[in-house]
Amino acid sequence: MNNASAKIALGCDHAAYQLKEQIKTHLLAKGLEVKDFGTFDETSVDYPDYAFFVGKAVTSGECSRGIVLCGTGIGISIAANKIPGVRAALCHDLFTAEACRQHNNANVLAMGARVLEPELALQILDVWLKTEFEGGRHQRRLDKITGIEDTMAVEHAQELANIVNNVNNTK
Ligand code: RB5
Numbered sequence: 001m002n003n004a005s006a007k008i009a010l011g012c013d014h015a016a017y018q019l020k021e022q023i024k025t026h027l028l029a030k031g032l033e034v035k036d037f038g039t040f041d042e043t044s045v046d047y048p049d050y051a052f053f054v055g056k057a058v059t060s061g062e063c064s065r066g067i068v069l070c071g072t073g074i075g076i077s078i079a080a081n082k083i084p085g086v087r088a089a090l091c092h093d094l095f096t097a098e099a100c101r102q103h104n105n106a107n108v109l110a111m112g113a114r115v116l117e118p119e120l121a122l123q124i125l126d127v128w129l130k131t132e133f134e135g136g137r138h139q140r141r142l143d144k145i146t147g148i149e150d151t152m153a154v155e156h157a158q159e160l161a162n163i164v165n166n167v168n169n170t171k
Contacts, residue, residue, distance in 0.1 A: 006032050006033065006064050006065070007032075007033040007034070007035060007062070007063045007064055008027055008032055008033070008034050008035070008063060008064070008065055008066065008067060009035045009037060009053070009054040009057035009058055009062070009063035009065070009066035009067070010023065010024055010027075010034055010035065010036045010037060010054065010066070010067050010069075011036075011037040011038065011039075011050030011051065011053050011054035011066070011067070011068050011069070011076075012038070012039060012047075012050055012068065012069035012070060012076070012113075013039060013044075013045050013046070013047040013050060013069075013070045013071070013075075013076065014039055014041075014042045014043060014044050014045050015070055015071035015113055015114060016069030016070050016071065016111075016112075016113035017039055017040075017041060017042050018042075018113065018118075019069055019111070019113040019116075019118060019121060020036075020039075020069050022118050022121075022122070023067060023069070023121070023122070023125060024036060026122050026125065027125075030129075032129075035057060035062070035063055037050055037053035037054055037057070038050060038053075047068075047070040047075045047076040047079060048075070048076075048079040050068065050076065051068050051076045051077075051079035051080040051082075051083075051088075052079065052080075052083065054066040054067070054068050054080065054108065055068075055079075055080045055082075055083035055085075055086040055088075055108065056083065058085070058086060058107050058108060059083055059084070059085035059086060064107075065107050065108065065109070065129075066080070066086075066088075066107065066108040066109070067108070067109045067110075067111075067125070068080050068088065068108055068109070068110045069110070069111055069112070069113055070110075070112065070113070071112060071113060071114040071115075072112040072114060072115055073090045073091075073092075073110040073111045073112030073113075073115065074090065074112070076110055077089070077090040077108075077110035080108050080110065084149040084153070085107075085146075085149070086107065086108050087104055087105060087106045087107050087108065087142070087145070088106065088107075088108035088109070088110050089104060089106035089108070089109060089110065089128075090110040090111070090112070091109060091110070091111060091124050091128065092111070092112065092115055092116060092124075093120075093124070094123060094124060094127050097109070097124040097125075097127040097128045097131070098127050098128075098131050100128070101127075101128055101131035101132065101133060102131060102132070102133065102134045102138070103134065103138045103141075104138070104142070105133040105138070105139075105142055106128070109124070109125065109128045111124060111125075
C-alpha cells in the first residue's frame with residue numbers, strides 16, 4: 001500500500017474501543033493518515049452505525065481502506081458487507097489476512113477485540129496492509145459479486161416502482 005495515498009477509515013463499538021485506539025496509534029506511527037469515526041469511549045453503542053460510517057468512507061473514495069472492530073468482529077463485518085462495494089473480511093489469523101487481500105481484494109478488515117490478543121491483531125493488520133490483490137481469475141469472481149449487488153439493486157428498484165404504482169392506482 002502506498003502511504004502517500006493511504007487514508008484509513010476506522011470504526012468500532014464499545015467492545016473494541018481499546019483495540020481501536022491501539023490500531024490508530026500503530027497506523028499513525030507507520031505514517032498513515034487515519035479518519036477515526038469512533039466510538040470514542042466504552043459507553044455501549046450499536047456496531048452497525050460504525051460499520052456504515054467506515055463503509056461509506058471507503059466506497060465514496062474518501063478513504064482507501066477501512067478497519068471495523070467489535071467484540072467478535074462478526075456483527076460489524078456483516079453490517080459493513082451490506083454496503084455495495086464493501087468487501088469486508090473477518091480475520092483472526094495471518095493466513096486469512098493475506099488471502100483476503102490476494103484473492104478477495106478486501107477493502108475493509110474486520111477483527112474481534114474479544115477474540116484476538118492486541119499483538120496478533122496488529123500483526124494481522126500489517127499483513128493486510130502490505131498484501132496486494134492478485135487480480136486475474138480473482139477479478140472475475142469479484143465482478144460476479146458486483147453482479148449480485150447490481151441485480152439486487154435492480155430488484156429493489158422494481159419493488160419500489162410497484163409500490164408507487166399501487167399507491168397511484170388506489171387514488
Ligand atoms: C457487543 O456486546 C457485541 O455484541 C458486539 O461487540 C459484537 O461482538 C457483535 O457481533
